[in-house]
Amino acid sequence: MTSFIDSLAASEKAVIVIDIGQAYTKFGFAGSSSPHHIIPTRIIMDGKTKSVFEYNSNSMMSHDDRLTELIRLIFYKYSLINCRDRRIVIVESVITPTRIRHLLADIFLKQFEAISLVFIPSHLSATYTLGRNTALVLDVGYKETQIMPVAEGIPLAIQFDSLPCAGQAIHKQIQFLLDQYASVTYQGKKKLFNETKIKLSEDILEDIKVRCCFISPFDRAQIFTKNKSLEYTSSIDYPFNTDTIIHIPGTIREFACEVLFEQNIDGKSIVTLILDTLLQAPIDLRQQLADHILVIGGTAMMPGFLHRFNAELNHLINQSPYINRLAIKQFKFHSPPGQLNYIAWLGGSIFGALDTLEDQSITRSKYLENGIVPDWFTGESI
Known part of the structure; x- marks a missing residue:
């Protein structure tokens, strides 16, 4: 049964927030405390259920068609709303290919006629749930574990790192x-x-x-x-x-x-991602990042994960090569206001409710005119 708040949000054309992950897609309205739906990032293809991002050279359906079909399912099967003349917030992975970003812009602004679209990196989005703009964000997802520090609201993309361990x-x-x-x-x-x-x-x-x-x-x-x-x-x-x-x-x-927690042949694990990132950070920023670690992602919800992760950090900080290079005595973890699997989406929900959204969005008229999707790394056009 549709709630009164859901009906009100839909009728007032509230901002729609979508986080398309490798395994699950979260979506709902800006200002909500949790996604309205969390669905597998899959569609029915050739009579079988397939991941949207799974490469299949034998399929008659292209990657573009699969992504378009997923968006159709979101609006017309699960949400039962029209995307037209709405603002859209896309919470994206740090390493989303440029082609996918342009494809999403085409789908929302051309096919579905949204009024505007804005992309926000998931690591930056997650910091909106903390009420602070500096944190070290570790995303333990489905295919990868990704880490990136955010300093004064700016994602330090040069220090982005990942491991195929999730x-x-x-x-x-x-x-x-x-x-x-x-x-x-x-x-x-x-x-x-x-x-x-x-x-x-x-x-x-x-x-x-x-x-x-x-x-x-x-x-x-x-x-x-x-x-x-x-x-x-x-x-x-x-x-x-x-x-x-x-x-x-x-x-x-x-x-x-x-x-x-096992280290690969290069001596890396999801725990060393934290320590290596701190080593690469400016000296005056290291302690601040160590005091504000935010772990997100569905895999981080495994029972005992955070306790074990903290113990591994405190063990490795006293081992070579970190003991002589990092003068950090303890690590502090934030407890975000929601389940770890949708914290990035929740940050997008907060971002979508801000007055600054309109100024940072790509409008449909502007996109139809020049076809440009700004690069959030530099703030310049691609």
Whole structure:
């Protein structure tokens, strides 16, 4: 049932805020405290459900068509509103390709006839929820973990860094560990998981991650790494379908997420992203950033994540090469006013309610005249 506030916002043509992520898309009206809808960034393509950003050379539907179809679903299936003569705020990834930004401008300003459009980087947008304009923002999403400091309201893009270590990496680890250690009861008969040749979808792997897994405390993880004896947590039965039950051992539940904190061959992890970024920051800004760390993203909502992350930071700060180069004794984390998976969207909601929105937007008339999408890095036209 549509609420009174939703109806009022729709009737008054409130600003629409959209955050198109790799896995999920969040959208709603500016001034709202949470998105009105969070949907998978997927469409029905060739009779199958496909990610909008999944490359498929055999498909008859181009990437442009897929993105256009997603926008149609947002407005005509979920929101049931007309985009025409509305202002749009797009919360975008720091590394969104220029072609995608131009494509979104074409879709909203030409096809859907929005009155204006503005792009805001997700890291900058997240700082609007803090009531301050300087912070170190770490986004632990689906495909990547991205970090960028924001100083006095200016994203320091030169210090942007990322690692392909996030939610998708956990899914792959769960599938790998299930093949190694799990068993299955199928039609009353028990057998090893790898004997069944079951390949779990991303939706099932995410459901297992959310329902069954958690992040182990630092001390237990250290014991596990050193291969010492450890009393594992209890196993759990996961009903896969009507006649199949997957028996998930405690070792998978507790240590599938360790992939987030493991260092790669270059010695990098999502924890070293924080320390390396502080090393690259100006000396007079380092302590201020360390005192205002904001962690966002759906993967950061895993039970035990922030506690473990802080413990890892305090451990590595006393190790080489950081102990002699960073004079930081502690780290402080902000607790944002909402769930971590939509904090960037919430910042866009706040931004969309400001009086300065109109001055920073690309108007339809101006875009039809010159076809230019300003570059937010420099403030100059592309």
